[in-house]
Amino acid sequence: MFISFEGIDGSGKTTQAKLIYDELRKNHKCVLTREPTQGDIGNFVKKLIKRKKINPMAAQLLFAADRSFHLENLIKPKLKSNNIVVTDRYYLSTIAYGKASGLNESWLELVNSRFLKPDITFVFDIDPKVAIRRIESRRKGTAYFEKLKFLKTTRNVYRRLARQHGCYMIDGSQDIETIKELLLLIIKHHAPIV
Numbered sequence: 100m101f102i103s104f105e106g107i108d109g110s111g112k113t114t115q116a117k118l119i120y121d122e123l124r125k126n127h128k129c130v131l132t133r134e135p136t137q138g139d140i141g142n143f144v145k146k147l148i149k150r151k152k153i154n155p156m157a158a159q160l161l162f163a164a165d166r167s168f169h170l171e172n173l174i175k176p177k178l179k180s181n182n183i184v185v186t187d188r189y190y191l192s193t194i195a196y197g198k199a200s201g202l203n204e205s206w207l208e209l210v211n212s213r214f215l216k217p218d219i220t221f222v223f224d225i226d227p228k229v230a231i232r233r234i235e236s237r238r239k240g241t242a243y244f245e246k247l248k249f250l251k252t253t254r255n256v257y258r259r260l261a262r263q264h265g266c267y268m269i270d271g272s273q274d275i276e277t278i279k280e281l282l283l284l285i286i287k288h289h290a291p292i293v
């Protein structure tokens with residue numbers, strides 16, 4: 100089973116991906132991974148974004164290149180050896196953030212069209228003001244991706260994409276334990292043996 104976690108920064112993806120991973124690994128082989136990866140392409144694109152030395156289209160092409168590397172080197176081999184793969188961000192991030200940066204959505208869909216589709220995608224939906232409060236309590240300063248107006252646009256794109264791509268939209272404002280129980284219920288519904 101291949102599960103992806105999506106949503107704006109501060110929506111609670113990472114917290115839940117870790118909790119679900121900890122729960123699933125009790126009875127199953129399971130890996131927790133994330134995008135951008137810690138590989139060369141992932142580190143390179145993170146560095147360029149941090150220094151604001153990249154335009155949106157180049158950034159999304161590099162994210163997609165990193166994804167291709169991620170799929171071939173980790174996700175597919177782990178699925179083949181019967182692991183449950185949990186990823187914190189995947190191609191919906193490219194489409195949502197890319198569209199919010201002004202890129203053409205059909206092009207973004209096309210660039211990502213050949214990647215393996217997850218069995219389950221959770222899209223965490225949250226008011227960007229709440230997300231920013233959470234992020235600010237986590238660390239000082241705001242990065243390019245974390246500005247309010249941009250997050251509002253990204254949230255709206257995510258909400259529409261969640262419907263179009265058959266994802267589960269999760270209310271990220273609920274408490275951590277409630278969300279975790281809901282996610283486990285959905286996962287068990289998909290694969291009753293888990």
Ligand code: ADP
Pocket residue numbers: 106107108109110111112113114115233234236237271272273274275278
């Ligand atoms: P993301 O991966 O979407 O950026 P994180 O999981 O890192 O978000 O969460 C951002 C911050 O919000 C963290 O400090 C985390 O502890 C906190 N947080 C996560 N989920 C919740 C929640 N449901 N309620 C309150 N705070 C939360």
